[in-house]
Amino acid sequence: MRLRVDLLPHGGYPDVVLVVDVLRATTTAVAYLERGAEGLLLTRTPDVALALRPEGDEGRSLVLGGERGGLPIPGFDFGNSPVEAAAQNFTGKTVVMNTTNGTDAAHTAAQTGKHVLLASLTNAHAAARRARSLATEEIAIVCAGTDAHVGLEDVYAAGVLAEYLLALGEFSIDDGARIALTIRRNAGNPIEALSSSAHGERLGGLGLGEDVRYAAQVSTSTLVPVLAAEADAPEGTLKFVAG
Amino acid sequence: MRLRVDLLPHGGYPDVVLVVDVLRATTTAVAYLERGAEGLLLTRTPDVALALRPEGDEGRSLVLGGERGGLPIPGFDFGNSPVEAAAQNFTGKTVVMNTTNGTDAAHTAAQTGKHVLLASLTNAHAAARRARSLATEEIAIVCAGTDAHVGLEDVYAAGVLAEYLLALGEFSIDDGARIALTIRRNAGNPIEALSSSAHGERLGGLGLGEDVRYAAQVSTSTLVPVLAAEADAPEGTLKFVAG
Numbered sequence: 001m002r003l004r005v006d007l008l009p010h011g012g013y014p015d016v017v018l019v020v021d022v023l024r025a026t027t028t029a030v031a032y033l034e035r036g037a038e039g040l041l042l043t044r045t046p047d048v049a050l051a052l053r054p055e056g057d058e059g060r061s062l063v064l065g066g067e068r069g070g071l072p073i074p075g076f077d078f079g080n081s082p083v084e085a086a087a088q089n090f091t092g093k094t095v096v097m098n099t100t101n102g103t104d105a106a107h108t109a110a111q112t113g114k115h116v117l118l119a120s121l122t123n124a125h126a127a128a129r130r131a132r133s134l135a136t137e138e139i140a141i142v143c144a145g146t147d148a149h150v151g152l153e154d155v156y157a158a159g160v161l162a163e164y165l166l167a168l169g170e171f172s173i174d175d176g177a178r179i180a181l182t183i184r185r186n187a188g189n190p191i192e193a194l195s196s197s198a199h200g201e202r203l204g205g206l207g208l209g210e211d212v213r214y215a216a217q218v219s220t221s222t223l224v225p226v227l228a229a230e231a232d233a234p235e236g237t238l239k240f241v242a243g
Numbered sequence: 244m245r246l247r248v249d250l251l252p253h254g255g256y257p258d259v260v261l262v263v264d265v266l267r268a269t270t271t272a273v274a275y276l277e278r279g280a281e282g283l284l285l286t287r288t289p290d291v292a293l294a295l296r297p298e299g300d301e302g303r304s305l306v307l308g309g310e311r312g313g314l315p316i317p318g319f320d321f322g323n324s325p326v327e328a329a330a331q332n333f334t335g336k337t338v339v340m341n342t343t344n345g346t347d348a349a350h351t352a353a354q355t356g357k358h359v360l361l362a363s364l365t366n367a368h369a370a371a372r373r374a375r376s377l378a379t380e381e382i383a384i385v386c387a388g389t390d391a392h393v394g395l396e397d398v399y400a401a402g403v404l405a406e407y408l409l410a411l412g413e414f415s416i417d418d419g420a421r422i423a424l425t426i427r428r429n430a431g432n433p434i435e436a437l438s439s440s441a442h443g444e445r446l447g448g449l450g451l452g453e454d455v456r457y458a459a460q461v462s463t464s465t466l467v468p469v470l471a472a473e474a475d476a477p478e479g480t481l482k483f484v485a486g
Contacts, residue, residue: 175394
């Protein structure tokens with residue numbers, strides 16, 4: 001079995017893909033499903049998200065969450081905050097998500113991956129176990145990064161996932177996995193690593209330090225968002241459900 | 244002053260760029276110039292390299308060096324081996340180089356960079372000092388990687404360069420630099436890091452382990468290949484001279 005860590009999305013994934021965008025898309029995705037959402041629709045653009053809301057949807061069966069540059073998108077109901085998500089009840093609702101990097105990474109993964117899962121630090125152990133049980137040839141951990149630059153927080157989380165996976169079985173590992181493991185073992189504890197990342201610093205500057213602390217919790221959830229059969233999802237979206 | 248490490252070529256470099264392809268293009272480039280070559284012409288494709296050789300160039304004022312998949316290119320005079328280069332005398336010759344990743348990275352750097360230098364472990368200290376003396380706003384260390392995947396050997400070398408730079412002055416650093424510094428400090432000595440990289444292992448398997456050991460020497464040369472004024476170079480090539 002191969003274990004591969006792409007420090008930025010690359011494509012060409014043949015088997016299981018774990019998409020990682022710790023600050024904050026995949027952390028928030030886990031929180032939405034933890035709080036009862038029936039599913040998540042990840043769109044490539046904010047416009048696709050806005051177009052999904054039916055006219056006069058007073059019951060708000062669809063809620064929109066997302067960000068650009070860390071800030072909420074006009075017309076959306078929620079930002080991309082796991083703290084905000086964890087304080088709400090989404091029972092019976094579907095959350096449409098669009099974020100700067102995480103949703104793109106998920107779309108890249110879905111082009112070829114047989115099984116696409118969303119992973120964060122908060123669900124790291126469960127995500128690693130699920131990936132191991134599904135994989136037949138390769139597990140690829142894909143770091144979303146920030147605007148095509150490698151993000152320390154995602155590489156750190158990839159190292160945490162890789163450590164769990166190596167404890168579950170034998171893998172041949174690539175240079176990306178070697179780098180992620182070295183970062184995980186030498187970049188401090190999760191809150192230190194996430195806070196010192198450029199993205200963590202920016203969120204702190206925007207008054208969103210609580211989200212960074214939330215995202216630094218390790219394996220507090222057993223919920224793994226799993227890409228559902230495509231037939232189920234509107235065009236241009238990926239539907240994830242609790243797995 | 245900003246210090247930025249791109250674990251893969253990204254583009255958009257405003258100031259000084261250090262291009263790193265330790266196994267083996269930038270290491271070999273230093274060796275060619277050490278052994279007397281007047282200049283290096285880096286081409287984007289092997290065909291551009293072959294077309295540069297004049298008909299009936301018996302004196303061989305132009306020699307061709309390069310590789311694909313680690314092996315010499317048909318019609319070329321040399322592979323991409325620093326050991327081979329270091330054993331020859333290139334006085335009075337210009338070397339046309341084309342390699343799988345390093346020459347592409349140099350072309351990406353040259354699109355916007357004001358000063359483009361080639362760096363390896365062998366010239367790391369000299370390259371860092373030269374970069375520092377030229378820079379006015381940013382030094383970008385650009386890892387060539389291998390076929391769009393991050394290479395441990397390049398990230399390690401970027402960390403060595405970053406350490407030298409941090410000893411030369413104050414920098415604000417990005418996540419790529421943080422990652423490279425952590426790898427440099429925790430991935431063993433140079434020969435361990437290069438040998439354990441996927442690319443190092445492949446070269447070893449091709450019988451090119453001597454090249455890996457050569458490339459793992461740190462700061463044995465004070466020669467820094469510097470991109471020369473473009474007017475001097477044939478179309479589609481970049482000309483580097485000893486700086």
